[in-house]
Amino acid sequence: xxxxxxxxxxxxxxxxxxxxxxxxxxxxxxxxxxxxxxxxxxxxxxxxxxxxxxxxxxxxxxxxxxxxxxxxxxxxxxxxxxxxxxxxxxxxxxxxxxxxxxxxxxxxxxxx
Numbered sequence: 001x002x003x004x005x006x007x008x009x010x011x012x013x014x015x016x017x018x019x020x021x022x023x024x025x026x027x028x029x030x031x032x033x034x035x036x037x038x039x040x041x042x043x044x045x046x047x048x049x050x051x052x053x054x055x056x057x058x059x060x061x062x063x064x065x066x067x068x069x070x071x072x073x074x075x076x077x078x079x080x081x082x083x084x085x086x087x088x089x090x091x092x093x094x095x096x097x098x099x100x101x102x103x104x105x106x107x108x109x110x111x112x
Contacts, residue, residue, distance in 0.1 A: 001047070001062050007109035008063070008096060014070040017042035020062070025050045034061045036068040043069040063100065067093045 001020055009018060019042060026032040026048040033051040037044055045065040052058040071089055099105040 001058060003112045004059060004062055004100070004109045005045075005066065006112035007105065008066045008070075010112070011099075011108075012066075012070055012092070012096065014043070014066070015073040016069065018066065018069050019044050021046045022049055023047070033057075034065045036065045038072075043072070045069070059100065060097070063096050064093060067096065 005018060005020055016038075019039065021044060023046055026035060026046060030048065030050055032048060034045060034047045037046075045062065047058070047061060047065075052061050067089055070092060071084070071086075096105075100109065
């Protein structure tokens with residue numbers, strides 16, 4: 001996952017450093033796949049091992065969460081809206097997902 005994250009940071013910079021942290025479960029009754037939040041001057045994506053066991057699901061989740069990082073960018077913390085998925089979110093999510101799966105992004109990511 002770190003290679004995919006670094007590839008996205010290089011291709012679609014979000015203006016803040018992003019880290020991934022893995023935890024056994026996340027949220028009430030372990031129902032969350034991931035969560036993104038501001039951490040100091042960067043962003044932290046916390047991923048649930050239980051909900052992201054398969055590589056394909058983990059890829060989808062990390063791309064989804066990175067789009068949040070990109071969307072929020074260098075905005076002040078009080079402007080962050082974790083549940084916000086406007087049309088621009090969907091457009092970038094699809095662009096990254098399509099590039100990864102259909103335009104050689106998976107091979108590009110393996111170089112990081």
